[in-house]
Amino acid sequence: MKTIEVNKIDVGYANELIIKNLSISIPSNKITTIIGPNGCGKSTLIKTIARILNVKGGAVFLEGEEIHKVDTKEIAKRMAILPQTAEAPGGLTVYELISYGRFPYKKGMGSLRKEDYEYINWAVDVTGLTEVQNRAISALSGGQRQRVWIAMALAQGTDTLVLDEPTTYLDLAHQLDILLLLERLNKEEGRTIIMVLHDLNHASRFSHYMIAMRDGEVVTDGTPEEVMTCANLQQVFQIDAHLARCPHSANPICLSYQLCQAEKASACCSINSASKAYHQTASG
Amino acid sequence: MNEQEELKEVKKTVRPIRGVIILTGGSLLLLLSLMLAVSLGAADIQLKTVWQAIFQFNPDLQQHQIIREIRFPRILGAAIVGSCFAVSGALMQGMTRNPLADSGLLGLNAGAVFMLACCFAFFPDLPYLYIILFSFLGAALGAGIVYGVGSLSKNGLTPIRLVLAGAAVSALLGALSEGIALYYEIGQDLAFWYAGGISGTSWNHLQIITPWLLLALAAAMTLSHPITLLSLGEEVAVGLGTKTGRVKLTASIIIVILAGLAVSVVGAVSFVGLIVPHIVRWFMGYDYRWIIPGTIIYGALLVVLADLAARIISPPHEMPIGALIALLGVPFFLYLARKGGGMV
Numbered sequence: 001m002k003t004i005e006v007n008k009i010d011v012g013y014a015n016e017l018i019i020k021n022l023s024i025s026i027p028s029n030k031i032t033t034i035i036g037p038n039g040c041g042k043s044t045l046i047k048t049i050a051r052i053l054n055v056k057g058g059a060v061f062l063e064g065e066e067i068h069k070v071d072t073k074e075i076a077k078r079m080a081i082l083p084q085t086a087e088a089p090g091g092l093t094v095y096e097l098i099s100y101g102r103f104p105y106k107k108g109m110g111s112l113r114k115e116d117y118e119y120i121n122w123a124v125d126v127t128g129l130t131e132v133q134n135r136a137i138s139a140l141s142g143g144q145r146q147r148v149w150i151a152m153a154l155a156q157g158t159d160t161l162v163l164d165e166p167t168t169y170l171d172l173a174h175q176l177d178i179l180l181l182l183e184r185l186n187k188e189e190g191r192t193i194i195m196v197l198h199d200l201n202h203a204s205r206f207s208h209y210m211i212a213m214r215d216g217e218v219v220t221d222g223t224p225e226e227v228m229t230c231a232n233l234q235q236v237f238q239i240d241a242h243l244a245r246c247p248h249s250a251n252p253i254c255l256s257y258q259l260c261q262a263e264k265a266s267a268c269c270s271i272n273s274a275s276k277a278y279h280q281t282a283s284g
Numbered sequence: 285m286n287e288q289e290e291l292k293e294v295k296k297t298v299r300p301i302r303g304v305i306i307l308t309g310g311s312l313l314l315l316l317s318l319m320l321a322v323s324l325g326a327a328d329i330q331l332k333t334v335w336q337a338i339f340q341f342n343p344d345l346q347q348h349q350i351i352r353e354i355r356f357p358r359i360l361g362a363a364i365v366g367s368c369f370a371v372s373g374a375l376m377q378g379m380t381r382n383p384l385a386d387s388g389l390l391g392l393n394a395g396a397v398f399m400l401a402c403c404f405a406f407f408p409d410l411p412y413l414y415i416i417l418f419s420f421l422g423a424a425l426g427a428g429i430v431y432g433v434g435s436l437s438k439n440g441l442t443p444i445r446l447v448l449a450g451a452a453v454s455a456l457l458g459a460l461s462e463g464i465a466l467y468y469e470i471g472q473d474l475a476f477w478y479a480g481g482i483s484g485t486s487w488n489h490l491q492i493i494t495p496w497l498l499l500a501l502a503a504a505m506t507l508s509h510p511i512t513l514l515s516l517g518e519e520v521a522v523g524l525g526t527k528t529g530r531v532k533l534t535a536s537i538i539i540v541i542l543a544g545l546a547v548s549v550v551g552a553v554s555f556v557g558l559i560v561p562h563i564v565r566w567f568m569g570y571d572y573r574w575i576i577p578g579t580i581i582y583g584a585l586l587v588v589l590a591d592l593a594a595r596i597i598s599p600p601h602e603m604p605i606g607a608l609i610a611l612l613g614v615p616f617f618l619y620l621a622r623k624g625g626g627m628v
Contacts, residue, residue, distance in 0.1 A: 052519050076525025081520035089570045104525040
């Protein structure tokens with residue numbers, strides 16, 4: 001079962017297409033992560049999936065319906081998004097912001113009903129924001145703010161969550177904290193999660209499915225095992241990666257890396273050294 | 285805690301109680317200031333007489349005449365103008381996330397005055413009904429040019445850049461209006477528009493304005509929830525299922541109508557739309573479902589008081605109301621600009 005089908009889309013600004021004829025399927029009830037270097041079009045892809053950007057050609061289907069043609073409020077009941085640059089007016093309280101997640105279900109002035117309060121309270125609870133729910137957003141740390149945005153998306157009560165770099169600007173602990181929260185939402189409630197991440201190791205550790213992009217095209221996609229290979233990373237990021245095993249997920253992670261030199265492309269990505277490190281970790 | 289209590293507890297956090305108190309308090313203050321404004325002025329009138337003028341009108345009494353024909357329309361005009369400017373400012377600030385948005389600062393007022401000058405010059409006998417239509421058109425023109433000029437800059441629209449564009453466009457349109465006024469010798473007709481006086485307001489004007497006003501304010505209220513979401517950023521609003529294109533278009537039309545109406549009554553008064561939404565936000569939070577009604581009331585209050593002050597500072601002369609409000613507005617603007625255009 002595929003939640004989202006991206007079918008031969010062209011997307012771009014003005015006259016320049018960033019994505020040309022791209023097709024991909026996002027599996028239901030799984031965590032999917034898009035990776036790729038800066039400017040590879042991963043943000044453009046996720047924004048198109050989130051209907052923030054329009055397609056110039058092709059179509060995106062959510063549960064079989066064309067996302068840019070269905071009433072946007074109906075889509076908002078099935079898919080919540082967290083943009084990369086989400087920034088709220090600092091004076092809003094945590095609870096207020098989260099309550100806006102109920103907008104797709106509202107008519108008129110949008111006063112909240114009992115059911116809405118239940119969703120909001122649950123979202124506050126599951127993101128661990130109960131103690132700060134009456135504080136102004138401006139009084140929170142970066143990690144807490146990101147949780148508030150996720151809580152707002154959760155209050156939308158959707159099966160699918162789309163997140164554009166949810167861990168950017170957070171320190172190590174807070175990054176992991178957000179990812180563990182997303183993992184829990186996926187495991188316990190079967191939510192489909194699609195996100196862009198910069199950190200390859202996080203992507204590998206938490207994803208069921210990875211999509212690697214370069215120059216507006218999908219270079220490779222599959223399980224972390226299939227995507228996180230030396231050859232792929234060289235092709236996608238132009239790096240010579242030393243891979244190892246993540247002690248938590250047993251998926252491949254990038255221990256360290258060198259830049260590939262263009263003239264030494266053939267020598268790049270020394271499979272031997274990489275696999276040596278790989279096997280050492282695997283056997284040790 | 286049983287469920288009922290829990291629900292109450294939660295509702296508190298969305299601040300309705302505070303909001304209701306501030307709205308009620310504001311309404312009472314507004315009522316009080318309206319009564320004061322009717323009784324104080326070049327000719328002081330007792331409140332009792334005001335009461336009688338309303339309920340036991342005697343056309344032979346000069347005071348009753350003053351109250352009915354001069355003070356009432358003027359003061360109601362002041363209240364309407366205040367609400368119009370304030371709500372248009374609030375909508376602009378929310379929609380564009382620009383804390384420095386105001387119909388005066390972004391060229392709408394200058395555009396409306398320019399069209400009024402054209403009206404006086406080319407169609408001197410145009411009825412008021414059509415004059416306000418030109419005023420709307422002018423406000424739209426001013427805003428269009430400012431956004432056009434602003435978006436020419438390479439690094440996109442920032443609040444300050446828009447204000448700069450607004451200042452430049454306002455100066456240009458102001459100069460053109462003055463040129464037209466001089467050339468067609470309509471300077472006197474325009475004078476009170478420049479200075480921002482409400483003294484010319486008549487019942488006739490109010491009658492024509494009121495339907496537009498009610499329509500625009502009602503529309504603003506229905507847009508208040510989506511505007512709140514837009515104030516969180518375009519992408520967030522889209523994600524929540526807001527039809528951003530439609531909301532922005534409707535809001536723009538309302539803004540132009542409100543600013544155009546206000547200018548057709550009082551002339552180019554700046555800063556009301558800047559100050560009032562910020563003060564209301566300070567008290568009532570950042571949800572436009574509260575901010576819009578708040579700005580309706582407190583905008584009216586500000587301009588009624590300013591008009592009262594304009595009349596009683598040095599009677600029988602009147603201060604220009606625009607100048608009085610600028611005394612408040614300029615420091616306020618500097619404060620906001622210094623804060624670096626924080627989020628709205």
